Amino acid sequence: MTKHTPSRIWLALIGLIAFVTNTQSEAAPPNVILVMTDDQGFGDVGLHGNDIVQTPAIDKFARNGIQLTEFYCSPVCAPTRAALMTGRYFYRTGVIHTSRGAARMATDEKTMAEVFQDAGYVTGIFGKWHLGDNYPMRPQDQGFQHSLVHKSGGITQPPDQPNDYFDPLLWKDGQPVQAKGYCTDVFFDGALDFVEKNQDRPFFAYIATNAPHTPLIVDEAAWKKYAQQDQSETTAKVYAMVENIDMNFARLLEKLDELKLRENTIVIFLTDNGPQQNRFNGGLNGRKSMVYEGGIHVPCFVQWPAKLEAGRKVASRHAHLDWLPTLIDATGIKADLPNRLDGISFWPQLFGKSSSVQPRNLFFQVHRGLDPEPRHNAAVVGPRYKLVLNVGSFGQEKLKDVPPNRRTGIQLFDLEKDPGEKHDLAAAMPNKVEELLEAYDAWFADVKSTRNFETPAIPINEKSEKSTLLCRYQDGFYEGDRHLGWKIEVVDPILVQIRLNQEAKPGQKLMVQWLGNTTAYDIEDLQHPGAAFQLSRGTSLLDVWLQTEGQPREFIKNNTTTGDVVVNFVGD
Numbered sequence: 001m002t003k004h005t006p007s008r009i010w011l012a013l014i015g016l017i018a019f020v021t022n023t024q025s026e027a028a029p030p031n032v033i034l035v036m037t038d039d040q041g042f043g044d045v046g047l048h049g050n051d052i053v054q055t056p057a058i059d060k061f062a063r064n065g066i067q068l069t070e071f072y073c074s075p076v077c078a079p080t081r082a083a084l085m086t087g088r089y090f091y092r093t094g095v096i097h098t099s100r101g102a103a104r105m106a107t108d109e110k111t112m113a114e115v116f117q118d119a120g121y122v123t124g125i126f127g128k129w130h131l132g133d134n135y136p137m138r139p140q141d142q143g144f145q146h147s148l149v150h151k152s153g154g155i156t157q158p159p160d161q162p163n164d165y166f167d168p169l170l171w172k173d174g175q176p177v178q179a180k181g182y183c184t185d186v187f188f189d190g191a192l193d194f195v196e197k198n199q200d201r202p203f204f205a206y207i208a209t210n211a212p213h214t215p216l217i218v219d220e221a222a223w224k225k226y227a228q229q230d231q232s233e234t235t236a237k238v239y240a241m242v243e244n245i246d247m248n249f250a251r252l253l254e255k256l257d258e259l260k261l262r263e264n265t266i267v268i269f270l271t272d273n274g275p276q277q278n279r280f281n282g283g284l285n286g287r288k289s290m291v292y293e294g295g296i297h298v299p300c301f302v303q304w305p306a307k308l309e310a311g312r313k314v315a316s317r318h319a320h321l322d323w324l325p326t327l328i329d330a331t332g333i334k335a336d337l338p339n340r341l342d343g344i345s346f347w348p349q350l351f352g353k354s355s356s357v358q359p360r361n362l363f364f365q366v367h368r369g370l371d372p373e374p375r376h377n378a379a380v381v382g383p384r385y386k387l388v389l390n391v392g393s394f395g396q397e398k399l400k401d402v403p404p405n406r407r408t409g410i411q412l413f414d415l416e417k418d419p420g421e422k423h424d425l426a427a428a429m430p431n432k433v434e435e436l437l438e439a440y441d442a443w444f445a446d447v448k449s450t451r452n453f454e455t456p457a458i459p460i461n462e463k464s465e466k467s468t469l470l471c472r473y474q475d476g477f478y479e480g481d482r483h484l485g486w487k488i489e490v491v492d493p494i495l496v497q498i499r500l501n502q503e504a505k506p507g508q509k510l511m512v513q514w515l516g517n518t519t520a521y522d523i524e525d526l527q528h529p530g531a532a533f534q535l536s537r538g539t540s541l542l543d544v545w546l547q548t549e550g551q552p553r554e555f556i557k558n559n560t561t562t563g564d565v566v567v568n569f570v571g572d
Contacts, residue, residue, distance in 0.1 A: 029202040029331055030304060031265040032116065033195075033252070034323070036084070036206075037245055038077065038128060038154070038213040041275030042297055043282035044242050050280055052229055053239040057250035058269060058301070065267075065303035066312045066350060072319040072362055072381060073273055075288060075295035076394070077153055078103035078130045079366050080272040080320050081208070085111040085131070085142075087324030087341040089363065091447040094456045095131065097366055098153055100478045101487060105131040105142075106456045110338055112324050113143030116204040119333035124194040125149060126187040127208035133159070133474065135464040137456065140174050144206070148172050148190040151474075154213050155183055158473035158561045165210075165217035182219070184211045184241070188248040192255045199259050207252075212241035214276060219244075235279045263305045266330060268323070270300040285421040289394035291364045291379035292421055293386075302350065304330070314349045316357045317381060322346055359383045361436070363443045369397030370477075372453055374444050380436045385429075386413045386421070387436035397480075412436070457489035457539050460496065460567055470542070470565040472556065477541055482555045483563065485513065485543030490535045497568040499530040501561055504546050511553075513543040520547075532570065542567075 043050050047059040047067075074080040074090060078098045082090035086109045090096075094106035113123045124146035129139045130153050139147045148170055151160045155168050163169050165183045169176060172190075179186045191207045211218075216237035222244065226236035249269065256262040274295040275281060276288045286292025300318075302308070307330070321343035328335045329347035348354040365378035376399050380387040388411040393402040412426040412433050426433050458475065460468060470476075470486045477484050498512060503526060510521040510529045515538050521531040529546065544565045547553050556563040 028264060029119070029121075029333065030306070031195075031203050031205075031261060032121075032327060032331065033191075033205045033207065033256075033265060033267045034084075034112075035249065035252070035267070035269045036208045037242075037271045038208070038210050039273065039276045039288060040212055040242055040245070040271040040299070041273075041279075041281050041287065041294065042284050042299055043280040044212075044238070044271075044275060045299055048282040048299065050282070052226065052231060052280075054243045055246040057246045057253065058299075061249070061253065061267075061269060061303060062299075062301040064310050065301050066308055066310075066314055068300040068302070068314050068318060070315055070317040071270065071298060071300035072296050072317065072364070073271070073298050074320065074364060074366055075273050075291055075377075076366050077128075077213075077272055081128075081130055082109075083319070083321040083343075084323060085109075085113070086339075087112075087321050087337075087343040088339060089321065089342050089443075089447050091365075091372065091453065092339075092342070092450040094451060094454065096370055096372060096453060096455060097368055098130070099474050100368070100370075101455055101475050102368075102370055103130055103132070103153065104134075104137050104456050104458070104475065106451065107136050107141070108338065110336075111142045112327070113139070113204065113206070115143075115324065115328065115333070115335045115337075117143045117145065118336060119202075119331070121202045121204045122146070122198045123204045123206075124191065125206045125208065126191040126194070127206075128154070128210045129208070132456075133471065134458045134468060136459070138174065146173060146194055148177075148187065150183075150210060152471065153474070154210050156215055158559060159469055159471040159564060161561050165215075182244065184209050184244050184248055188251060192252065195252075195255060195261070196259065199261060209245055211245060212238045216241065234277050238275070238277065238279070266302065266304040266327070268300070268302045270320075271298045273298065283420050286391070289366070289377075289392075291366075291377055291388060291391050293415075293419060296364050296379070296381075308350055309352055312352070314346070316346065316349055316355070317362060317383065318346045318349075319343070319362050326350070361439050361443075363440065365444075367394050367396065370453065370455060371397070372444075372448075373398055374441065375399070378440065378444075380440050380443075381415070382436060382439075384414060384416045385425075385432055385436065386415050387411070387433065387440065388413065388421075389440070410437075455487065457487045459489045459491070460494060460535060460569075461489075461491050462494075462569070464569075466569045468567045468569075470567060471561070472563040472565075473559045473561075481557050485541035486565070487539070488535075488542045489539045490537055493537055494535050495570040496533055496535055497530060497570055498533050498544055499528060499566045499568070500544050500546065501564040501566070502529065502546060502556075503527050504529045505548070508546045508548050511543075511545050511547050513541070514538075515540050 079090040082095040096102035222240035284294035286294035325345040329345040362381040375389040378389040
């Protein structure tokens with residue numbers, strides 16, 4: 001038997017402890033932090049040639065990480081968020097556009113948060129959700145164990161009125177809270193607190209700022225600094241909001257360093273679409289709501305010091321719906337996915353195992369209305385060529401309603417030679433146009449077949465909230481500019497108390513329509529018109545309005561909370 005000296009035994013023990021520690025460290029699942037800003041375009045970072053806006057933290061992060069130089073999102077908010085969360089084209093998910101009943105995601109879609117929660121991660125969202133404000137479509141119903149969010153598509157949009165970017169009314173784990181401070185600071189404060197509290201277990205944090213989305217509310221001194229550099233007041237305010245985001249992003253990275261979490265945390269920074277206003281956009285054509293590059297080509301940067309080589313660029317084309325499969329691959333988690341993903345993992349490109357990708361087309365389309373129309377504000381982005389169909393018509397439900405001078409028709413661009421989309425090649429390359437048109441038509445038919453563009457109903461039952469708010473602007477069903485009620489589902493007959501947010505005039509009656517039947521109620525309280533109503537089983541439009549006998553109905557056309565309805569659960 002070999003005799004060991006005490007010093008040799010201690011050295012062996014130290015080596016064993018180091019081996020075990022290193023092995024555990026390597027085996028520890030990475031944390032994931034996804035930061036997405038709102039309406040920050042490709043040109044709204046210094047890295048992309050903007051010498052006015054101050055984004056030193058984001059620029060440094062990009063240079064020291066991996067820059068996805070050809071990254072795409074949908075041209076507006078909710079569609080991007082649905083695709084990001086599910087890895088699927090948003091048309092499959094029940095989301096159609098951004099408001100008027102079109103921004104509720106079906107609950108049979110599995111979200112990124114649910115995937116991470118299933119894998120043992122603690123999950124949190126801080127900021128903008130925009131995929132449904134009613135049970136069971138809220139973030140706390142869709143995999144987020146902790147939430148600090150605003151409602152609707154932005155702070156100050158209905159039903160978040162009145163509200164402000166300073167000291168905003170927010171919703172923490174489903175309960176209203178009056179926050180203190182500027183909204184972006186508040187969301188990052190919540191995220192930093194979440195990270196610190198959960199530093200000993202794997203976490204997924206989704207920080208989705210509402211800035212620099214309108215209204216452009218920001219500290220006056222901050223935006224006047226930019227106004228003094230010959231920037232318009234609008235652009236100055238946007239840049240001040242972006243600079244504030246940058247400062248908060250720096251705080252996030254500093255917190256990860258302080259907690260010694262940076263090495264094994266995947267941090268992603270991206271934006272949801274192009275800029276809403278006209279300003280510098282890195283040479284790209286168009287802006288938010290357009291399927292030109294300026295509306296869909298966005299900044300995207302990532303770091304994971306433990307695994308990813310710093311200072312690289314990935315030039316292959318990827319999109320919002322690719323992040324879910326990529327993170328599944330990167331983390332090695334087991335994901336039980338009920339639906340086929342449209343996104344593909346680009347982990348091999350991030351990790352450096354491969355620089356090439358299987359050629360594919362990416363598809364983009366969005367416009368108002370609940371009945372998407374083929375070839376309306378749509379694009380096909382291929383490996384080199386891009387087909388654009390009737391761009392710039394987002395605000396119209398039907399192409400026939402788009403003025404002739406705004407119907408761009410069919411355009412073809414060579415993105416390799418012409419990233420600014422200045423030279424239309426459609427007439428010169430008819431075969432390429434036909435090839436991409438066939439691909440588009442097949443895609444449109446495919447996404448339509450998933451659920452025929454049906455948006456989910458809002459359930460009214462014992463499992464839902466005892467008091468359900470039906471927001472006219474965000475969730476109402478419209479025919480043109482006429483609001484015709486809310487799509488709700490009643491599984492079992494239920495007695496409810498209905499309250500209309502609108503002051504009645506003497507002699508008016510409260511009209512309630514359900515399953516095609518209309519009931520008129522006398523109004524006792526003109527300031528708070530309401531009635532008890534028995535909701536029978538069914539899925540249909542519930543409509544509530546005020547009307548004077550013998551006179552036509554007056555439709556509310558402004559984007560306020562007037563006309564909103566609260567449905568209070570009473571019983572059977």
